[in-house]
């Protein structure tokens with residue numbers, strides 16, 4: 001299981017390597033779309049990359065769609081991690 | 088040369104995209120690498136018998152169905168003789184190890200009745216299956232013109248996580264499960280990975296009626312060529328694309344065989360994993376490149392094209408019935424490592440239906456590159472190692488013998504004329520691994536979008552929306568919709 005820091009680091013690695021984003025821009029408040037320049041097509045690839053990277057399924061579309069900032073994304077992934085630990 | 092839209096590939100998806108754009112008055116050119124137009128739709132002849140490669144029957148050609156409406160809009164219907172399968176026709180599911188034969192009719196009502204009478208203890212389950220497929224189909228705009236196309240596509244990228252097998256649990260006789268899931272053959276996804284949404288999309292089309300076109304896939308190609316020529320669409324065959332030029336973040340031109348086509352839009356209908364042969368992959372996000380390159384494909388096939396030594400009637404068989412033979416413990420989880428002699432076989436005879444092909448029948452079974460690896464010369468197209476022809480003939484005869492024994496009770500009903508292997512499909516259709524239905528539309532894989540990051544570059548074809556004649560045609564309807572406006576195009580075609 002990932003600690004919070006490991007989880008955030010992994011998301012950042014994915015964004016740097018798979019989306020060629022600048023590591024410096026990856027602030028928690030950064031908006032994925034407005035600040036980091038992802039678009040709706042990228043969002044699909046991001047879902048796939050996160051699913052593969054974390055070995056999870058992001059099935060809750062509403063939750064995925066409501067993610068705007070990196071912090072939102074961390075929170076969603078933490079929630080999924082905690083649910084898995086609980087089950 | 089300057090043209091507003093270039094279509095890469097001339098299968099049914101490429102022809103459809105070109106025809107819709109031309110109908111809207113746009114300038115279009117089609118570039119095809121093969122020497123012949125039509126991709127999987129092409130027909131060929133051996134000993135005077137005509138054979139279809141990838142078009143044995145289709146759904147959605149009733150007067151209120153989407154493919155009929157699309158072809159009507161394009162002006163194709165005047166050239167096509169569409170025949171509805173008669174009421175007695177069906178998929179016939181039989182078993183190598185059991186004498187039971189199960190008919191799955193091209194009608195919900197009839198299928199439900201017949202299956203319930205064969206499996207009375209499972210009546211409830213049978214009813215539930217058909218009801219569920221129907222309900223899901225009613226949420227798909229192609230089957231229910233009142234559903235908003237935009238709403239549907241908002242969620243389409245994410246396949247429903249509901250496995251189709253779920254609604255069949257509780258059925259004790261596996262033969263019934265196999266009959267209900269027979270449509271898996273038509274889109275090449277293992278049962279365990281098939282989603283209810285995708286399955287319903289395919290199954291509904293056939294449970295609503297099946298259709299034959301006189302002259303087969305070739306008749307469809309020829310009618311498309313008529314309307315495209317009249318609209319002044321240029322079609323280049325045997326043309327290899329060197330690259331798609333990018334300027335200021337948008338498509339600028341296509342370079343092919345030394346020709347330079349200045350263009351605004353490119354619709355690529357080849358396999359998505361081969362897209363980066365034509366474009367600098369550095370333009371795209373690594374995650375995207377990796378996803379398209381890594382798409383898991385539907386299996387390939389080994390096909391035996393045979394002549395029939397007597398009328399099908401004489402053997403008590405009908406060309407309006409598609410015959411399937413399986414083992415009763417088959418799980419439809421076609422893995423690439425399965426014993427060859429346990430694979431399901433399908434027998435179909437499209438050209439006998441209208442007499443255009445005299446007496447010819449086609450036998451199909453799954454196959455993979457592993458089977459033919461030894462004959463592949465460094466992956467070079469058309470080059471085969473010694474022994475390939477002999478191997479194909481041997482496999483073809485084995486398949487014929489099996490079919491003769493199983494269906495005809497005679498060892499000389501079918502006689503082998505020609506075969507196709509995964510290498511044939513790979514090289515003739517540009518299909519990686521010889522995949523016949525393109526990338527899988529399954530629970531485990533997201534379907535690539537019609538849109539790309541590169542302005543002016545769009546994707547279409549069987550790997551994008553859905554496979555099959557219907558799937559590939561609709562894929563282009565949606566792709567062209569992205570260029571010209573989805574909702575207004577939809578309105579013109581469906582009248583709603």
Ligand SMILES: Cc1cc2nc3c(=O)[nH]c(=O)nc-3n(C[C@H](O)[C@H](O)[C@H](O)COP(=O)(O)OP(=O)(O)OC[C@H]3O[C@@H](n4cnc5c(N)ncnc54)[C@H](O)[C@@H]3O)c2cc1C
Pocket residue numbers: 095096097098099100101118119120121124125126127128140141142143144145326327328356357358388390515516517523524547548549550554555556557559
């Ligand atoms: C054996 C078999 C049986 C089938 N049976 C049925 C059936 O009964 N009913 C049904 O509905 N469907 C059936 N299908 C599926 C159906 O034929 C296909 O889903 C559909 O025809 C695919 O159309 P397409 O345009 O996407 O691809 P294709 O028909 O494969 O056409 C793609 C074209 O693009 C060209 N191309 C690719 N890359 C390039 C490039 N870089 N430059 C230029 N040209 C390029 C190829 O040469 C090809 O001509 C069958 C398929 C097979 C193989």
